[in-house]
């Protein structure tokens with residue numbers, strides 16, 4: 001997902017350029033907005049954390065770009081491309097280093113396992129939207 005800050009700042013094109021230039025194929029993509037229930041479900045693993053309320057407010061405040069990406073070793077390679085959760089610790093040239101402003105507003109989401117990538121893809125897209 002390109003998170004609401006990326007859409008607000010007009011960074012959709014620049015971020016997607018880096019994604020495709022890094023060898024990812026776009027299988028599915030849309031501009032959409034998460035409801036509160038969507039964001040709470042999506043980040044349910046963090047629901048006991050002190051930042052959970054802030055995270056849900058942020059993720060629902062405006063549109064996001066949801067996408068399914070395909071590549072050999074996609075999960076690990078995408079996390080390398082986006083960089084550390086905290087942009088202050090994200091390596092030079094990573095998406096979060098270039099486009100994120102803080103640990104709470106960090107521009108992009110990447111799945112953390114193949115299993116979760118499958119669950120998250122199905123959350124956003126129907127079969128007929130996947131190519």
Ligand code: ATP
Pocket residue numbers: 046051055084085103104105106108109110111112
């Ligand atoms: P994502 O799951 O969005 O790809 P991530 O896997 O790098 O990010 P997680 O630990 O899963 O990081 O945290 C999910 C999201 O919660 C972060 O991307 C960030 O938006 C927010 N977050 C994480 N830690 C903090 C924190 N300490 N303070 C505020 N927000 C945080």
Ligand code: MG
Pocket residue numbers: 110112
């Ligand atoms: Mg995560």
